[in-house]
Amino acid sequence: MTGKREKDVLLLVASLASFLVPYTVSSLNVALPAIASTFALDAVTLGWITSAYLLTAAVCIVPFAKLSDMHGRKRFFLIGNALFIAGSLLAALSWAGYALIIARIVQGLGGAMVFGTSIAILTTVFPPGERGRAIGIVTATVYAGLTLGPFIGGFLTQNTGWPGIFLLNVPIGLLVIALTLLWIPEEWADGEQRRFDLQGAVLYGLMLVCGIYGLTILPAVNGIILIGAGAIFFCAFIRRERCTPDPLLEPALFRDNRIFLYSNIAALINYAVVFAVGFLLSLYLQYNRGLDPQTAGLILIAQPVVQMVVSPVSGHYSDTVEPRLLATAGMAITTVGLLIFALVSPETPLWIIITGLLILGLGYGTFSSPNTNAIMSSVETRHLGVASGMVSTMRAIGQMLSLAIAMLVFSAILGTVQITPSVYPQLQQSVTTVFAVFVVLGIVGTAASYARGISTETDIPPDRDRDPL
Numbered sequence: 001m002t003g004k005r006e007k008d009v010l011l012l013v014a015s016l017a018s019f020l021v022p023y024t025v026s027s028l029n030v031a032l033p034a035i036a037s038t039f040a041l042d043a044v045t046l047g048w049i050t051s052a053y054l055l056t057a058a059v060c061i062v063p064f065a066k067l068s069d070m071h072g073r074k075r076f077f078l079i080g081n082a083l084f085i086a087g088s089l090l091a092a093l094s095w096a097g098y099a100l101i102i103a104r105i106v107q108g109l110g111g112a113m114v115f116g117t118s119i120a121i122l123t124t125v126f127p128p129g130e131r132g133r134a135i136g137i138v139t140a141t142v143y144a145g146l147t148l149g150p151f152i153g154g155f156l157t158q159n160t161g162w163p164g165i166f167l168l169n170v171p172i173g174l175l176v177i178a179l180t181l182l183w184i185p186e187e188w189a190d191g192e193q194r195r196f197d198l199q200g201a202v203l204y205g206l207m208l209v210c211g212i213y214g215l216t217i218l219p220a221v222n223g224i225i226l227i228g229a230g231a232i233f234f235c236a237f238i239r240r241e242r243c244t245p246d247p248l249l250e251p252a253l254f255r256d257n258r259i260f261l262y263s264n265i266a267a268l269i270n271y272a273v274v275f276a277v278g279f280l281l282s283l284y285l286q287y288n289r290g291l292d293p294q295t296a297g298l299i300l301i302a303q304p305v306v307q308m309v310v311s312p313v314s315g316h317y318s319d320t321v322e323p324r325l326l327a328t329a330g331m332a333i334t335t336v337g338l339l340i341f342a343l344v345s346p347e348t349p350l351w352i353i354i355t356g357l358l359i360l361g362l363g364y365g366t367f368s369s370p371n372t373n374a375i376m377s378s379v380e381t382r383h384l385g386v387a388s389g390m391v392s393t394m395r396a397i398g399q400m401l402s403l404a405i406a407m408l409v410f411s412a413i414l415g416t417v418q419i420t421p422s423v424y425p426q427l428q429q430s431v432t433t434v435f436a437v438f439v440v441l442g443i444v445g446t447a448a449s450y451a452r453g454i455s456t457e458t459d460i461p462p463d464r465d466r467d468p469l
């Protein structure tokens with residue numbers, strides 16, 4: 001039985017580990033110009049420094065989560081942190097652009113293990129009455145990483161050089177490993193002897209690589225071809241999962257578990273409508289409103305700060321209030337915030353923009369923790385790792401889809417011309433059109449969130465026994 005001390009330490013290490021990944025992603029964006037200067041990189045290669053991590057993590061989260069269900073979640077959590085530290089050291093010591101990309105792939109492998117296990121371990125240890133609060137706290141640390149990353153990254157890049165961003169991960173990662181080894185003696189696995197579906201994992205990876213990368217290069221012909229290939233691999237993957245006795249993703253999770261299915265759909269849509277907001281408003285504020293980057297950044301920080309504050313609160317209430325109601329309310333509030341941005345013009349007062357960001361942060365923070373709690377509480381113990389992995393996979397796909405929608409609209413309205421004052425009206429139209437699309441998706445997401453149904457005792461398996469390895 002896990003005592004209060006072990007629970008507190010577990011929550012601390014899960015929070016620290018969950019902070020590192022978004023911190024690295026957001027801080028690295030600030031350092032990209034310095035990295036390009038160091039290695040004389042072109043824009044395409046520079047883009048792969050970010051994409052290599054995202055693609056690797058997206059492809060590996062569910063397979064690693066499945067393996068952790070079979071062989072031990074604590075074990076994979078520790079290996080993931082060790083890989084992330086190794087990738088950080090390799091990145092800091094990189095001698096060329098390709099070495100940094102390899103380091104980011106290693107970080108992606110580690111990040112996939114961490115995110116594929118951390119929420120699953122929390123769900124195993126914390127009972128239903130405490131689970132939402134724990135998930136909310138970890139979610140808040142993710143937003144803290146996203147919020148503080150640009151500031152920490154900018155400071156380190158300016159004062160120590162961009163390798164300092166990666167070196168900061170090392171002591172924090174070592175602390176996570178030390179605390180886990182010293183204070184958390186238990187291991188968690190389902191205890192069943194099953195085969196790993198390697199063929200399904202390969203098809204799953206090919207499906208995501210083709211689909212996600214295809215989305216990023218739309219509307220190019222190659223993007224359409226890759227998405228078509230991804231659809232073919234998707235059909236092959238579904239066929240495989242239906243035929244094998246030990247599938248990577250249990251079809252019954254989607255076929256028979258309404259809460260799991262609709263909660264994941266809602267999560268995908270939520271990430272898709274929110275992720276590109278910073279990108280879109282940054283362009284709007286700097287080009288259409290003439291603000292400098294620092295002022296625009298200070299305005300945009302309003303959203304993640306609210307998310308960081310609201311997430312633990314909504315997570316706590318999801319332990320006593322039906323998660324469907326909280327998540328649906330959050331999705332609806334998010335849609336209201338998006339509607340404000342769909343109606344902006346160059347003359348819109350800045351206080352309205354800030355209000356929209358506050359509303360968006362409130363909605364996103366209200367949605368995320370209860371929705372994750374609903375997903376994790378709807379599956380059996382042996383599927384906890386896969387459920388945790390699906391949450392992270394929906395986030396990755398949703399983020400890519402968000403940018404793909406923005407790029408498609410920009411290509412159709414603005415084209416490939418350089419942004420100059422002569423095309424500011426087209427830029428304004430592009431931004432508001434993307435937000436209009438997001439509003440429609442937000443309405444669909446709200447409906448999906450509500451359609452999941454009400455959790456019952458059968459939705460939250462009472463048996464969370466842990467099988468020591």
